[in-house]
Amino acid sequence: MHALGSWGRAHLGEPTRREHRSFDYLMVALRRRYLGGAKLRAELVVDDAPYRIILDGDRADIARGDVPAADVRLRGAGRSLVQVFLDAKARKRLPADIVVEGSRTVLKSLLNAFATSDAAAASPLLPAQRAR
Numbered sequence: 001m002h003a004l005g006s007w008g009r010a011h012l013g014e015p016t017r018r019e020h021r022s023f024d025y026l027m028v029a030l031r032r033r034y035l036g037g038a039k040l041r042a043e044l045v046v047d048d049a050p051y052r053i054i055l056d057g058d059r060a061d062i063a064r065g066d067v068p069a070a071d072v073r074l075r076g077a078g079r080s081l082v083q084v085f086l087d088a089k090a091r092k093r094l095p096a097d098i099v100v101e102g103s104r105t106v107l108k109s110l111l112n113a114f115a116t117s118d119a120a121a122a123s124p125l126l127p128a129q130r131a132r
Contacts (some may be wrong), residue, residue, distance in 0.1 A: 023078045027062050034060040038113035043067040045075040072102035086115050
């Protein structure tokens with residue numbers, strides 16, 4: 001099922017005015033793409049809606065909601081934030097409409113805590129090797 005979803009995402013064009021693509025789908029994907037080992041509190045403010053990512057070793061709490069005292073906060077359009085998590089190039093050079101509040105070191109840890117694809121998440125490599 002996940003492979004079918006990944007294939008469909010790769011073949012989707014820009015949404016029409018009648019189509020809605022929810023950021024919640026990325027949040028579900030991030031749960032299975034978490035590589036483990038990180039410890040941080042992040043908030044993503046996506047089109048004015050807050051999402052929390054709390055990583056604690058092997059646990060990842062990923063859901064709607066704000067994060068008081070987040071280590072890092074990203075604000076931006078849903079499409080741009082999706083790109084940052086699914087495209088290795090966008091991780092190195094963030095889209096211009098994303099605002100980062102907090103440490104760039106913590107931002108890097110957040111992004112490197114997740115594989116960019118389901119295939120990379122299933123890789124037998126160690127998390128540190130996959131994050132490169």
